[in-house]
Amino acid sequence: MDIIEDVYGINLRPLLNLAERYYDDNRAFRPKCNEADKALTDEERLQITKMHQAIAMIQFKLEMPIIKRRPDFNMDRRLLLEKKSIMIKKRSL
Numbered sequence: 001m002d003i004i005e006d007v008y009g010i011n012l013r014p015l016l017n018l019a020e021r022y023y024d025d026n027r028a029f030r031p032k033c034n035e036a037d038k039a040l041t042d043e044e045r046l047q048i049t050k051m052h053q054a055i056a057m058i059q060f061k062l063e064m065p066i067i068k069r070r071p072d073f074n075m076d077r078r079l080l081l082e083k084k085s086i087m088i089k090k091r092s093l
Contacts, residue, residue, distance in 0.1 A: 001048075012051070015051055015054055015055070016047060016050075016051060018054050019047070019050035019051045019053065019054040020047070020050060022054070023049075023050040023053040023054055024050070025046055025049055025050075026049060026053055029049045029050075029052040029053045029056070030045065030048075030049045030052075031045060031048050031049070031052070057081075060080050060081045061081065063075075063078060063079075064079060064081060064082070067079055
């Protein structure tokens with residue numbers, strides 16, 4: 001994350017604040033570990049996991065209106081948030 005902030009000048013603090021506030025640990029979003037990642041602390045791994053979730057949700061929300069506006073793209077399968085809400089509704093019935 002230091003590279004993104006130092007080299008590209010992108011402040012990740014707002015993203016981290018959002019992620020810390022709204023997201024919990026989720027195995028699906030955990031970073032894949034290799035030898036270089038073993039230096040990460042558990043707290044850093046948890047922060048990365050939460051930030052990954054936040055970025056994914058932002059991406060899905062930005063993609064949705066574009067996909068709906070352009071049905072000729074044939075990308076309905078990428079409306080992941082709608083699929084998730086349908087699954088939640090079916091479970092609650």
